[in-house]
Amino acid sequence: MKHTDIKALFESPEEFIGKTVTVCGWVRTSAEVKPMAFIQLNDGTTVTRNLQLTIHQEKMTEEDFRVNYRPMMTLGCSLKATGIIVASERNIIEMETTDITLLGDCPADYPLQKKRASEEFLRTIPHLRTRTNKMKACMSIRSCLAYAVHDYFHKNGYTYIHTPIITDSDCEGAGEMFRITTQPWNAPEKTEKEYFENDFFGKKAGLSVSCQLEGEMAACGGMGRIYTFGPTFRAEKSGTTRHVAEFWHVEPEVCFADIHDIIEIAEDFIKYIIRYAMVHCEDELSFCDKFIEKGLLDKLNNVVSSDFAQLDYTDAIGILQKSGKKFEYPVTWGCDLQSEHERYLTDEYFRKPVFLINYPKDIKSFYMKQNPDGKTVAATDLLVPGIGEIIGCSERETDMEKLVSAMTSRNMPLESYANYLDTRKFGTVEHSGFGLGFDRLVMYVTGIGNIRDVLQFPRTYKHIY
Ligand code: 4AD
Ligand code: MG
Secondary structure (H helix, E strand, O other), X not given: OOOOOHHHHHHOHHHHOOOEEEEEEEEEEEEEEOOEEEEEEEOOOOOOOOEEEEEEHHXXXXXXXXXXXXXXXXXXXXXXXXXXXXXXXXXXXXXXXXXXXXXXXXXXXXOOOOOOOOXXXXXXXXXXXXXXXXXXXXXXXXXXXXXXXXXXXHHOOOEEOOOOOEEOXXXXXXXXXXXXXXXOOOOOOOOHHHHHHOOOOOOOEEEOOOOHHHHHHHHHHHHOEEEEEEEEEOXXXXXXXXXXXXXXXXXXXXXXXXXXXXXXXXXHHHHHHHHHHXXXXXXXHHHHHHHOOOOHHHHHHHHHHOOOEEEEHHXXXXXXXXXXXOOOOOOOOOOOOOHHHHHHHHHHXXXXXEEEEEEEHHHOOOOEOEOOOOOEEEEEEEEEOOOEEEEEEEEEOOOHHHHHHHHHHOOOOHHHHHHHHHOOOOOOOOEEEEEEEHHHHHHHHHXXXXXXHOXXXXXXXXXXX
């Protein structure tokens, strides 16, 4: 269907004024103010910029208007309209409509009526909530940030690799892997061993929680600098506003880089992609600043123009203990920080993103490089105000003995990790990497408070729409 994007009309109105064009779209609102009628049309190429179609009732019979125009004024229906573009003080441009065709009507049970629907309700209609301004703005910013992720790594000499989603290794070791199977629920096998032997892969398999181990094998396997960007899966039975069962994960792995190098890269990367969105999604971010998080643009400006804080885990414990705050969970050295603790550090103490470094080794994963103190690891989480952790990052352990002992103390089956361990055998190198929770970044950049609202089809515990 040959037509012009509404976005193109607004981008260079002077090129179109006085010309006849055809547009397509969905009716956002309409009004009859005799002798005129107005329709606001949106085709998905803009967020809030609708094209006003102006209809002159006086130029037609009442019958003509009733039959050929009024049905096109129904909220939610789709149209194709042709007319002349004219300048307008209020709307920049409008269309003096000469011809309208109804593409698809929209019956009265259309769930997006004028009254604002609740977020909970909108989540039950993922196929329609993309017609709301908020979701459209979010989806466009999300798309732009994803593009910026690739742009950053390509400009900096990383190879984009595709790692498997189906795996038999649990990178984070937290027992949060989804299992995949083709066995029937009433399989006749008597033991677990027998059950998995007869399963599709002949062993227990699941969905990857992180592409890191494959990423390390690719980087150390001679590629040097790689990144992955795809969905990963966690069966966390958690109903928080920042956990989903299927999330998008950006994971670079960099050889010849220690923890300080990777922290520098992570900060540079985050600033680059936010700056990219600020340049390419100006309208969408202004919309978010106005309707989602007041002060969002100032926040983002601050983030890209000032240094992130860095704080040792041990010093963070000191700050939290001296804060005088009543936390629900007590703070002692060695504890895993709860979101109330992270919130205090980011929202009240620093008021900006913070890299928390050198965590106790017992609360972190097996692959992290052990520090000389014997108690901590060269790992950092990037915490941001309002959300908490968006990046998990570390230098990787390259000492085979230490690595193997960290794995055996966690009861990991070494035989499943033979290839991974080989990376420490055949020309091992210092290397580091991180994982960015992309959906959490989208929350941070848009100001949207619930991760379920930055994904069109969120998957969470007990919910799959
Ligand atoms: O901190 P995590 O578990 O780190 C890893 O998986 C490392 N293997 C990454 C690496 O070094 N390559 O997860 C990384 C990030 C978290 O900081 C968080 O932003 C996000 O992934 N994340 C989730 N996002 C949404 N829903 C969930 N259930 C998430 N779990 C982790
Ligand atoms: Mg983490």
